[in-house]
Amino acid sequence: MPDDGRVVAGVAAVFREEHGRLLATLVRGFGDLDLAEEVAAEAIEAALVTWPRDGVPRRPGAWLLTTARRKAVDRLRRDRNHAARLALLRADAERAEVVAAPAGDDEDVPDERLRLFFACCHPALPMEARTALTLRCLGGMDTPEVARLFLVPTATMAQRIVRAKRKIRDARIPFRVPAAGELADRLPGVLRVLYLVFTEGYAAGTGTGLQRLDLVDEAVRLTRILLRLLPAEREVAGLLALMLLVDARRDARVDGSGRLVLLADQDRGRWDRALIEEGQTLVVRSLTGGDPGPYAVQAAIAALHVEAAGVETTDWPQIVALYDVLARIEPSPAVELNRAVAVAMRDGPTAGLALLDALRDDPRLRGGHLLPAARADLLRRLGRTDEAAAEYRAALETVGNDAERDFLRTRLDEVTPGS
Amino acid sequence: MMCGTPPRGTDEPEDPVKYMLLIYVPESRTAAPDPAEVGPMMEAYENFNKAVAEAGVWIAGDALHGTDTATTVKVDDGGTRLVTDGPFAETREILGGYYILDVPDLDSALDWAARCPGSQNGGSIELRPLVEFPTG
Numbered sequence: 001m002p003d004d005g006r007v008v009a010g011v012a013a014v015f016r017e018e019h020g021r022l023l024a025t026l027v028r029g030f031g032d033l034d035l036a037e038e039v040a041a042e043a044i045e046a047a048l049v050t051w052p053r054d055g056v057p058r059r060p061g062a063w064l065l066t067t068a069r070r071k072a073v074d075r076l077r078r079d080r081n082h083a084a085r086l087a088l089l090r091a092d093a094e095r096a097e098v099v100a101a102p103a104g105d106d107e108d109v110p111d112e113r114l115r116l117f118f119a120c121c122h123p124a125l126p127m128e129a130r131t132a133l134t135l136r137c138l139g140g141m142d143t144p145e146v147a148r149l150f151l152v153p154t155a156t157m158a159q160r161i162v163r164a165k166r167k168i169r170d171a172r173i174p175f176r177v178p179a180a181g182e183l184a185d186r187l188p189g190v191l192r193v194l195y196l197v198f199t200e201g202y203a204a205g206t207g208t209g210l211q212r213l214d215l216v217d218e219a220v221r222l223t224r225i226l227l228r229l230l231p232a233e234r235e236v237a238g239l240l241a242l243m244l245l246v247d248a249r250r251d252a253r254v255d256g257s258g259r260l261v262l263l264a265d266q267d268r269g270r271w272d273r274a275l276i277e278e279g280q281t282l283v284v285r286s287l288t289g290g291d292p293g294p295y296a297v298q299a300a301i302a303a304l305h306v307e308a309a310g311v312e313t314t315d316w317p318q319i320v321a322l323y324d325v326l327a328r329i330e331p332s333p334a335v336e337l338n339r340a341v342a343v344a345m346r347d348g349p350t351a352g353l354a355l356l357d358a359l360r361d362d363p364r365l366r367g368g369h370l371l372p373a374a375r376a377d378l379l380r381r382l383g384r385t386d387e388a389a390a391e392y393r394a395a396l397e398t399v400g401n402d403a404e405r406d407f408l409r410t411r412l413d414e415v416t417p418g419s
Numbered sequence: 420m421m422c423g424t425p426p427r428g429t430d431e432p433e434d435p436v437k438y439m440l441l442i443y444v445p446e447s448r449t450a451a452p453d454p455a456e457v458g459p460m461m462e463a464y465e466n467f468n469k470a471v472a473e474a475g476v477w478i479a480g481d482a483l484h485g486t487d488t489a490t491t492v493k494v495d496d497g498g499t500r501l502v503t504d505g506p507f508a509e510t511r512e513i514l515g516g517y518y519i520l521d522v523p524d525l526d527s528a529l530d531w532a533a534r535c536p537g538s539q540n541g542g543s544i545e546l547r548p549l550v551e552f553p554t555g
Binding site: 122124170171173176178 | 436523524525526527529546548
């Protein structure tokens with residue numbers, strides 16, 4: 001008999017890993033996300049009672065599925081209205097069979113999570129609901145956890161999720177994997193959700209810390225799952241590569257007191273070599289076999305950063321060339337801004353500043369801190385300290401993250417000595 | 420959404436659901452249609468009508484007269500009927516026509532909407548599932 005602590009920890013780990021698979025299989029069978037969620041939760045509860053007593057079963061996934069299926073059948077027997085509603089959705093024999101046949105081995109339980117990815121990330125849902133639903137349904141988080149991650153009250157998040165689930169049900173958003181011909185249209189939407197979860201964690205828009213590592217970890221974990229489900233999709237490999245190559249710098253990005261450390265000043269010995277190697281392999285995979293997608297190009301840029309011994313020896317001409325490619329396949333003011341910064345590294349601050357000046361009237365950058373912060377840095381390097389100070393002040397007005405705010409304030413103090 | 424994507428069935432039998440496709444067009448276009456555009460537009464709609472009929476998803480569909488023919492009725496709490504001239508709200512885009520299609524799910528409805536001329540050339544289509552009231 002194993003001791004309780006170990007078993008409970010084991011149950012938690014299994015739950016986290018199995019929840020998405022379990023839910024996806026149940027949704028496939030019953031066509032009802034609410035019912036699937038309820039009986040999945042009940043099966044987990046049952047596991048928490050019986051596993052510590054009897055030990056973790058040999059095939060935890062199959063055990064959970066069988067238990068959840070029984071609970072669903074019980075519930076439908078008790079609740080005729082619910083059953084009638086499902087009959088309306090035609091829980092036909094073919095579908096019941098999918099759920100009724102928990103295979104002998106976990107490997108035989110088909111992985112239905114891809115359907116769930118495409119439903120949770122459906123373009124008919126608002127973006128904030130897509131990220132929330134993905135973390136909840138595929139990440140196995142409960143609503144308070146998701147709410148904490150996005151720094152909103154639990155009630156707000158609960159309402160967001162309820163509305164999204166209602167739309168899935170009433171507008172009949174399907175739990176289906178797009179056909180090969182549609183994938184090019186739909187996959188970017190799924191990748192965007194995962195990318196947003198990652199960037200929200202990596203450069204937290206609000207809050208006290210610069211990074212919210214739980215979000216970063218979850219984005220990486222979900223992207224790994226997606227790549228296992230779609231191994232031939234090079235942009236999935238590109239996105240995972242990008243995440244790993246950026247995340248490899250996490251320990252060097254903040255100092256002991258949580259302050260932002262710029263790329264130029266980072267201790268490159270603290271970069272995670274294993275993540276870099278994995279990322280580099282994935283970059284090659286994402287760039288091989290045709291025109292690269294936007295995530296592959298961004299990953300290639302990240303790879304050039306981590307491959308250099310220092311900022312001076314970074315291959316800036318190549319980085320500018322990659323930003324040129326990115327600006328062509330996925331134009332955006334953010335890409336132009338980053339390209340201008342790379343040009344400043346290649347040709348000097350004056351050249352970069354001229355490019356940034358051209359972006360000043362872009363309404364999409366207005367109200368954000370990125371453009372004034374970038375201009376401030378180049379003006380500072382040119383010794384135009386008064387103008388730099390004005391831009392630092394402008395950036396400080398809109399920055400939402402405390403670590404970045406501290407950094408900008410430090411720089412402002414440097415260019416306004418004696419103030 | 421690229422147009423011309425062939426609509427396809429789902430990979431499993433589904434209970435069909437009816438969607439209303441509300442076609443919104445810029446007011447200027449309906450007020451004074453460009454004669455050069457009318458012919459191709461009519462032809463595009465004829466092709467679309469043929470496609471939805473052949474796929475067996477068509478339930479209903481009509482074009483509407485302009486908002487200058489619209490009348491709005493509203494009954495207040497006292498039972499008084501308020502009839503006003505014109506559409507409910509002044510907008511740049513007006514409801515120009517509709518389709519009701521019977522398809523398996525939203526993805527399928529979106530495919531049809533993307534093929535419909537009403538979603539092209541500056542127009543847009545709003546999709547709303549029809550409420551199915553239980554019978555009996």
